Amino acid sequence: MSGEARQAVQAVLVRELLTVARSRAYLGLVAGVSLVAAGVLAAGGGVEVGYVPAAIDLLLPFELLVPAVAVALGYRTITDDADRGELDVLETYPVPPWAYVVGVYAGRAIAMVGALGVPLALAGLYLSTQSPPDPTTLATHSGVDSPVLFVRFVGLTLLYGLVALALALAVSALAWSRRTAIVLAILLLGSVAIGIDLLVLRGFGAGWVADQQLTTALAASPASAYRGLVFETVLYVAFDSESGYAAPAASVAGLLAWLVAGLGLTVAGVTRRN
Amino acid sequence: MKVPMTDTQHHAVGDKPETDGAQSEETVLVADDVSHTYGDLSVLEEVSVSLAAGEVVALVGPNGSGKTTLLRVLSGLLTPTAGEISYRGPERNRERGYLPQQPAFRPGFSARETLAFYTSLVDGDPDELLDRVGLGDAGDRTVETLSGGMTRLLGIAQATVGDPPVLLFDEPGSGLDPGMRRQTWAVVGERAAAGAAVLLSTHDTLLAEQCADRVLLLGDGQVQADGSPAALTDEYDRDSLQSVFEAAVGGESGPVGSMGDST
Secondary structure (H helix, E strand, O other): OOHHHHHHHHHHHHHHHHHHHOOHHHHHHHHHHHHHHHHHHHHHOHHHOOHHHHHHHHHHHHHHHHHHHHHHHHOOHHHHHHHOOHHHHHHOOOOOHHHHHHHHHHHHHHHHHHHHHHHHHHHHHHHHOOOOOOHHHHHHOOOOOOHHHHHHHHHHHHHHHHHHHHHHHHHHHHOOOHHHHHHHHHHHHHHHHHHHHHHHHHHHHHOOOOHHHHHHHHOOOHHHHHHHHHHHHHHOOOOOOOOOOOOHHHHHHHHHHHHHHHHHHHHHHHHHHO | OOOOOOHHHOOOOOOOOOOOOOOOOOEEEEEEEEEEEEOOEEEEEEEEEEEEOOOEEEEEOOOOOOHHHHHHHHOOOOOOOEEEEEEOOOOOOOOEEEEOOOOOOOOOOEHHHHHHHHHOOOOOOHHHHHHHOOOHHHOOOEHHHOOHHHHHHHHHHHHOOOOOOEEEEOOOOOOOOHHHHHHHHHHHHHHHHOOOEEEEEEOOHHHHHHHOOEEEEEEOOEEEEEEOHHHHHHHOOOOOHHHHHHHHHOOOOOOOOOOOOOO
């Protein structure tokens, strides 16, 4: 990376961070995620049992919540810069489209990590203050427990969030107005959360996807890849017999492919505008 | 270069300020037979323009004549469908500064912070830039609290960040009160005196006649006339640039032209 490009990435990143930090909506977002996490943990009962049961309770709501947070943080960022004519102005500076996208993504990614990571870290801290789980109740929540497994869950959740954010930025770069950005964001949310899953299952039902291909095919869906990785590396890690619910390597590859595709589309969208 | 100076410089409108001299005749930007179309709509047709260092050129034409498109093509924001643009100025990390017709900035940031962002991409001092456009006392105001005229002045400051050798301003004086308009022309004069080539679109033929070294009359996507205000009035045997404008491109009231994207 040239000095100019590094300078551009840094400047754009700092601007994104300042924008988010000054936004009351961001504080509301963090508060909302915290409330959802606290509510889910309180209602599910996992918080009284241990780290893995808490992760089980959080998994399904977070499959939906994470893309929603990503969309909230990213769907208008580039559309708004374009609407204001700032993308045009930036083109007269030594700021290549990819450097602008990397700066925007990095800034928003840090915000995303804060919005998801802070509530989950607080949950983890709270869990660490609880007494060790009763073995009989632990059995109902599948085996061993460890803070490491909860940290792994948080890491996978953040990875899922970063993928969803890349896709949200792609929407922002490809939308030609705020209104289309909203429509595309809703479509993205539906697709990431359940749409691609339903498509794969439809393919399975219609016979396009064979039995032995199902777990690999599900890895093509960001939500399924996330769920599968949590199943394989957090929930059933202690049991030799409890595996094969997902294809971990394919799931990681699927998430990375969506991440690269999202950022690639974002760069293409910004370049097309220029 | 012929531009009015600020009051503090004690020059009357139309005085010729000092220039850097050596560079004044150096061509920095050339458009050669440039055409641009939007779909089937031809907006620019074989336009050839050259800009010299230290020169102030006014781009005058009716609404829809292609002024904004020409400025965007010259600034590199639009790729011409035919012809070519060549930059021949000194090597800089920012060659062309651009003021959009309706400048806007990310809300939540002060005027100083906004310029600090742009200067962090190249070079420059935000406070010096604010002083340059007369916004020194408004540096702490957030951009959404600035008036339309102040926002335009901030846009001009942005366009001059990094001292690019070519400045392209899309109607910098539009909607400004006389004081702010004078400030705008003063900045234009100062930048030209520092060696920049300035091309600005305007509907104000009186100011263009008083302040510009050269006037480009654009009509129907083509250059209808190009020369100094005095040369044009002589050539068309008229007593004012407005009269030349009306004769050359039909500037009287009538149907709005259909060419161009916004001017």
